[in-house]
């Protein structure tokens with residue numbers, strides 16, 4: 001294409017967003033709400049991995065498994081909940097949940113925001129410029145007056161085993177989109193994808209072998225979480241093997257069974273093998289080299305989600321490797337959108353003021369709540385990174401400053417929750433719900449802590465929820481500040497309990513105040529009461 005032709009297709013926007021997954025969509029939403037013009041570039045489906053090959057299809061596969069299992073423990077229903085799941089119906093429902101892998105609805109939503117959607121592979125092309133190679137060979141050059149936000153997500157990693165690709169292993173994509181239930185499924189990896197997909201396919205009728213190279217499942221969580229999930233999977237017929245290191249995978253012909261060879265010489269046969277062995281960033285082909293960054297790398301950011309050393313470049317969601325979760329990426333997107341809008345409004349003043357030292361932006365507290373760029377400009381002065389809240393903190397002076405100790409100050413332009421209050425629900429049977437730091441993580445971070453544990457059967461609501469309820473909870477308390485650093489619940493229905501813990505951890509609610517948050521009787525929430533009692537009575541270690 002000649003330079004002239006290229007220029008004909010050059011378009012200028014305030015903000016250009018690369019990737020229209022849940023995170024890119026939320027950046028668009030926030031910057032449009034602030035009155036900025038925006039373009040978003042999508043290479044595959046608007047809605048991203050989460051909508052089509054991750055959260056939504058996986059949870060639609062898991063929901064029937066979990067409900068059936070709970071119904072089997074509720075008197076009066078038990079007899080009706082035996083027998084197999086209707087796999088055909090479950091898969092058809094999954095297909096409808098993902099819109100049959102069509103994105104019309106989400107495209108309509110993007111258009112309703114007034115943002116311009118470009119289909120094709122987007123690549124950085126020097127500072128503030130993005131090229132788009134469209135599906136018909138069309139090419140566009142987009143320039144961003146204020147910011148480019150890279151929201152390109154992550155993809156599954158396959159281990160470096162000779163000939164693995166030719167055996168056509170499943171990754172999370174196939175595990176969430178398969179049109180049929182394999183008779184035998186070998187799952188490699190005991191992280192979240194591994195345990196959720198083992199749970200789903202086992203319930204749908206597959207004979208599952210779960211191969212875990214370490215000594216337990218869900219290794220980043222409290223150890224009892226993985227123990228409960230492993231025990232339940234085994235009771236339901238799955239073969240869970242720890243210390244199982246895969247050394248080779250061979251498929252018989254193109255459609256025959258798969259043989260997985262372990263380092264100790266053992267072999268496991270299956271009809272499909274799923275590698276649930278982690279993620280890598282989708283940054284290998286997005287032009288990072290044109291702005292001095294390493295292709296294929298995770299993009300490190302400050303708390304306003306800005307890439308270090310580039311005042312116009314943001315990396316939001318999975319791609320920055322802070323927390324590979326949709327809700328956390330959307331949180332980051334709200335903050336990045338607010339920061340972009342506030343910086344755009346403050347213009348040169350922001351940069352001149354050096355506000356970015358602490359991830360800063362102009363001090364407009366309303367920007368995150370949908371305030372306009374003009375509104376941010378009206379709020380006027382650049383008060384530093386934390387915006388209005390920081391200014392307020394300074395007014396309250398030394399005492400408040402001391403009470404805050406080494407804590408990170410919150411504010412509308414800082415993704416502080418990424419460091420201390422990331423919630424996650426693992427939709428297994430039983431569920432695992434955790435927020436903040438595990439005991440081991442809190443100790444490693446140097447906190448002086450006490451952890452109190454609870455057998456969930458001591459909660460009256462648990463016995464009503466399901467007969468033979470099994471579960472456990474742990475609360476990790478900072479002994480110096482008497483606030484909760486982390487909570488983990490395991491048991492049926494605990495996912496819906498998690499937000500109470502997230503509020504306690506993110507809000508740094510003192511233990512003495514938590515006593516006044518009275519849980520209703522007889523709900524699972526009374527786990528809180530039992531944990532507070534255990535803490536008051538001096539239980540727990542260390």
Ligand SMILES: Cc1cc2nc3c(=O)[nH]c(=O)nc-3n(C[C@H](O)[C@H](O)[C@H](O)COP(=O)(O)OP(=O)(O)OC[C@H]3O[C@@H](n4cnc5c(N)ncnc54)[C@H](O)[C@@H]3O)c2cc1C
Nearest residue numbers: 019021023043048049050054055122153317318324325326
């Ligand atoms: C099996 C599975 C289940 C999961 N379940 C949950 C769950 O229950 N809850 C939860 O919170 N999280 C879950 N996650 C994690 C969640 O899917 C991710 O955290 C989330 O999708 C990240 O959103 P994102 O927008 O950053 O990236 P993505 O969703 O990956 O979106 C990135 C988008 O960018 C596009 N793109 C990439 N490169 C380019 C380019 N060069 N040009 C244009 N477009 C590009 C992609 O096509 C994609 O649409 C799950 C993950 C997996 C694998």
Ligand SMILES: NC(=O)c1ccc[n+]([C@@H]2O[C@H](COP(=O)([O-])OP(=O)(O)OC[C@H]3O[C@@H](n4cnc5c(N)ncnc54)[C@H](O)[C@@H]3O)[C@@H](O)[C@H]2O)c1
Nearest residue numbers: 159189190191192193194213276277278279324425426427
């Ligand atoms: N419900 C949810 O919130 C949910 C569900 C699914 C995925 N996710 C997110 O998606 C991300 C990816 O999940 P994931 O399970 O793929 O990654 P993960 O990092 O959680 O787990 C991968 C596991 O595979 C193991 N592993 C790595 N290489 C291996 C190898 N060669 N052989 C055997 N084991 C190996 C690792 O030790 C690890 O335990 C997670 O960070 C998670 O946050 C969230």
